[in-house]
Amino acid sequence: MQHGKYRFIVGFLTVPLGLYALFVIWPFIQSIYYSFTDWTGLSPDFAMVGFDNYERMLDDDIFWKSLQHSLLFALLLPVVTIGLALFLAFMINVGGRRRRGGPVISGVRGSAFYKIVYFFPQVLSIAIVALLFAFAYNPDSGAINSVLRAVGLDGVQPLWLGDPDLALWAVMAVLVWSTVGFFVVLFSAGMASIPADLYEAALLDGANRVTTFFRVTLPLLWDTVQSGWVYMGILALGAESFAVVQIMTTGPGGPDYSTTVMVLYVYQKAFRDGQAAYATTIGVALLVVTLAFAAVVMKLGRRERLEY
Amino acid sequence: MGSTSAENNGTGDTHPTGVGRRDLIRRSAALGLISVPAMGFLSACASGGGEEQEKATQGKKSEKNPLAVNETAPMEFVLFDGGFGKEYAEDAVKVYEKNFPGAKVEFSATQKIQSTLQPRFNQGNPPDLIDNSGAEQMDMGVLVGKKQLADLTPLLDAPSYDDPGKKVRDTLRPGIVEMGQFDGEQVWILYYAYTVYGVWYSQKALEALDEQYPQTWDQMLAVCEKAKKKGMAGWTYAGKYPYYIPFSLYPMIGKVGGREVLDAIDNLEPNAWKHPAVKACFEAYYELYRKGYVLRGTPGLDHIQSQTAWAQGKALFLPNGSWVENESAKVIPSDFGLTVSAPTGLDSSDKLPFGTIWASGGEPFVVPAKARNGAGGMEQLRIMLGEASSKNFTSKVKSLTAYNGGTDGIELTPGLKSGVAALDKAGENVVNPRIQDWYVQLQKEKIGVSGLGEMMAGRITPAEAIKKIQGFADEAAKDSSIKHYKHQ
Numbered sequence: 172m173q174h175g176k177y178r179f180i181v182g183f184l185t186v187p188l189g190l191y192a193l194f195v196i197w198p199f200i201q202s203i204y205y206s207f208t209d210w211t212g213l214s215p216d217f218a219m220v221g222f223d224n225y226e227r228m229l230d231d232d233i234f235w236k237s238l239q240h241s242l243l244f245a246l247l248l249p250v251v252t253i254g255l256a257l258f259l260a261f262m263i264n265v266g267g268r269r270r271r272g273g274p275v276i277s278g279v280r281g282s283a284f285y286k287i288v289y290f291f292p293q294v295l296s297i298a299i300v301a302l303l304f305a306f307a308y309n310p311d312s313g314a315i316n317s318v319l320r321a322v323g324l325d326g327v328q329p330l331w332l333g334d335p336d337l338a339l340w341a342v343m344a345v346l347v348w349s350t351v352g353f354f355v356v357l358f359s360a361g362m363a364s365i366p367a368d369l370y371e372a373a374l375l376d377g378a379n380r381v382t383t384f385f386r387v388t389l390p391l392l393w394d395t396v397q398s399g400w401v402y403m404g405i406l407a408l409g410a411e412s413f414a415v416v417q418i419m420t421t422g423p424g425g426p427d428y429s430t431t432v433m434v435l436y437v438y439q440k441a442f443r444d445g446q447a448a449y450a451t452t453i454g455v456a457l458l459v460v461t462l463a464f465a466a467v468v469m470k471l472g473r474r475e476r477l478e479y
Numbered sequence: 480m481g482s483t484s485a486e487n488n489g490t491g492d493t494h495p496t497g498v499g500r501r502d503l504i505r506r507s508a509a510l511g512l513i514s515v516p517a518m519g520f521l522s523a524c525a526s527g528g529g530e531e532q533e534k535a536t537q538g539k540k541s542e543k544n545p546l547a548v549n550e551t552a553p554m555e556f557v558l559f560d561g562g563f564g565k566e567y568a569e570d571a572v573k574v575y576e577k578n579f580p581g582a583k584v585e586f587s588a589t590q591k592i593q594s595t596l597q598p599r600f601n602q603g604n605p606p607d608l609i610d611n612s613g614a615e616q617m618d619m620g621v622l623v624g625k626k627q628l629a630d631l632t633p634l635l636d637a638p639s640y641d642d643p644g645k646k647v648r649d650t651l652r653p654g655i656v657e658m659g660q661f662d663g664e665q666v667w668i669l670y671y672a673y674t675v676y677g678v679w680y681s682q683k684a685l686e687a688l689d690e691q692y693p694q695t696w697d698q699m700l701a702v703c704e705k706a707k708k709k710g711m712a713g714w715t716y717a718g719k720y721p722y723y724i725p726f727s728l729y730p731m732i733g734k735v736g737g738r739e740v741l742d743a744i745d746n747l748e749p750n751a752w753k754h755p756a757v758k759a760c761f762e763a764y765y766e767l768y769r770k771g772y773v774l775r776g777t778p779g780l781d782h783i784q785s786q787t788a789w790a791q792g793k794a795l796f797l798p799n800g801s802w803v804e805n806e807s808a809k810v811i812p813s814d815f816g817l818t819v820s821a822p823t824g825l826d827s828s829d830k831l832p833f834g835t836i837w838a839s840g841g842e843p844f845v846v847p848a849k850a851r852n853g854a855g856g857m858e859q860l861r862i863m864l865g866e867a868s869s870k871n872f873t874s875k876v877k878s879l880t881a882y883n884g885g886t887d888g889i890e891l892t893p894g895l896k897s898g899v900a901a902l903d904k905a906g907e908n909v910v911n912p913r914i915q916d917w918y919v920q921l922q923k924e925k926i927g928v929s930g931l932g933e934m935m936a937g938r939i940t941p942a943e944a945i946k947k948i949q950g951f952a953d954e955a956a957k958d959s960s961i962k963h964y965k966h967q
Binding site: 211212213214215216227305308309310311312313316328330331332333334335420421422424425426427428439442443444445446449 | 593597600601602603615617618620621622624625626627718719720721774775776777778779780781784788793919920923924927928929932933936938960961
């Protein structure tokens with residue numbers, strides 16, 4: 172039976188591994204190969220140029236700016252989004268006041284309603300969210316400045332996406348808004364599976380909400396938080412950040428390169444400027460950044476798993 | 480022209496990207512999926528060395544068929560389906576089918592020019608005629624540099640569709656042939672639409688102020704002051720795409736300092752931007768900001784939002800191109816009196832007279848070098864450059880074509896009419912800055928967004944803007960990864 176077992180396993184693994192190699196590994200290898208050429212992307216002929224693209228990249232101010240912004244996205248967005256989501260999920264599931272005759276732990280009043288409302292942005296495509304916010308940020312007739320005017324703040328009429336100091340934060344706020352609901356639901360599901368007796372014991376010992384959160388909820392939810400962290404980091408470095416920057420911002424990528432990110436720069440080089448080889452070079456840099464990000468998260472997040 | 484037609488579709492450069500399902504990625508899978516969004520798509524266009532396709536044999540040359548099109552060879556035509564729609568091209572295809580009943584024409588219209596055609600160029604089997612326009616325009620410089628386009632000289636030297644005694648090249652508007660050249664005599668591109676750039680305004684609003692269009696900058700400031708007193712801003716522009724400002728600023732520079740200044744800028748000559756005429760014009764525009772004549776919030780508006788604010792009467796003047804009439808048709812009131820004027824100059828010491836205007840081709844049509852039936856593609860263009868097709872285009876989409884004429888006997892919309900009048904007034908004084916099609920990134924992102932955009936938002940002074948822009952231009956001149964061009 173031993174022989175048959177391996178054949179059985181191999182039989183199952185061939186197809187998925189083959190697909191993975193073809194659609195994930197192979198494009199990586201191709202991209203790395205093209206980054207050593209002068210391929211334009213518009214004609215089949217190209218020549219090897221060695222490390223020219225890499226040298227050029229290290230001298231490229233826009234590349235460094237986009238790297239800086241991408242790193243900021245990858246570091247800040249997960250912290251803010253996951254922190255906010257944990258807080259909201261805790262309030263929905265655990266943070267409520269104890270009501271007479273009710274369960275030992277429960278969420279704040281109306282938590283079922285909040286759970287649905289928080290999830291709403293998730294059903295909208297990121298492209299639609301970005302367009303909606305582009306309208307909201309309109310300094311002349313957009314929702315945000317109109318509200319400011321309505322409450323008498325006529326003097327405070329920021330340019331939002333038109334202001335290099337605000338634009339990046341305005342973009343980040345949109346990403347937080349559109350993704351936080353998903354993590355609220357994810358963490359709610361995790362919290363629901365934490366046995367109530369642990370909370371009861373903590374309450375009997377006189378723990379307040381803050382202590383309960385840091386001593387009971389967070390440690391038991393750690394695995395979920397860590398997965399969410401990696402996932403959010405990928406969103407912040409990849410497709411989601413591209414969509415919002417491309418659709419919402421000046422230029423796109425501005426004003427004055429204040430919102431450009433690596434994925435956007437890859438796209439512009441490959442498809443606007445006809446420099447596909449240079450674009451793949453930036454893509455390789457992005458690969459390095461993303462791998463480093465994942466490695467750091469895995470390393471920092473390693474803890475003993477708690478059984479319950 | 481990507482800059483302009485890209486925005487013709489109403490929503491600007493939207494790119495439908497989204498993560499459909501947000502399944503939780505398990506830890507193990509996470510590593511593998513990392514950065515696929517960034518790099519996976521590149522594999523889609525990986526270059527595969529395709530075989531060159533066989534060319535169609537030549538047909539019989541005759542008076543009716545001067546390009547010797549093979550009467551039975553199929554012809555494939557891919558159109559950019561943008562602000563001008565596709566009806567005009569479909570009508571022209573019908574004429575082709577009538578003239579060559581034995582030929583099968585495969586016509587398709589798409590907004591995704593680059594995604595559909597880039598792989599076909601890579602494989603060596605591109606279609607016979609392409610309208611390479613829109614947000615997904617393929618870089619012309621690269622296509623030419625890599626010898627992917629056919630020289631259109633045979634078409635230009637062929638007799639025109641209406642008059643066998645006249646060559647096609649002699650029926651075109653000024654500047655069209657030159658725009659299709661890069662370096663050398665060959666003509667790679669034929670721009671079919673003809674765009675008039677300038678300062679757009681409501682005649683009605685101007686009359687309500689009891690003013691005429693200002694010819695000197697002092698008058699301009701006076702008109703703006705008058706408008707401001709009535710609660711109307713003098714100017715607005717597409718703040719999020721500040722590369723609309725040059726539509727009136729560049730011809731003003733040409734008027735003040737002469738054509739050579741613009742040519743020097745196009746040629747990326749050292750210190751081209753430090754010319755006194757450039758400085759004077761930048762300072763003039765900066766005055767608009769400093770005196771509060773620019774609509775509040777403008778730097779945060781996109782082209783549609785600024786055009787809407789302008790159509791609602793919140794601002795008087797708008798730098799734009801002739802597509803604005805079609806694009807903002809829904810918000811422009813019927814009694815608006817849409818008018819375009821050549822830009823205001825500085826004073827009477829300007830080198831060129833008032834009326835100097837920027838006009839140039841739009842909708843670039845190309846015939847690929849490796850097309851199977853390139854002659855058919857050119858013949859299709861020859862048909863489109865005939866008077867009947869040109870008139871059809873003008874009456875359907877409110878824009879002029881490269882064909883010089885074609886406006887008699889059809890009723891012109893107000894904006895178009897004023898455009899024709901402005902061209903008449905300009906006469907020889909039509910300028911055509913090439914920087915916008917030669918150096919797209921430099922023009923849009925660097926000069927537009929980081930230079931002019933910052934200056935008009937009041938965040939840098941004209942002197943700083945000039946220094947910054949000259950720096951960008953010097954960088955571009957030194958950058959060996961972009962192809963450089965010179966005025967002949």
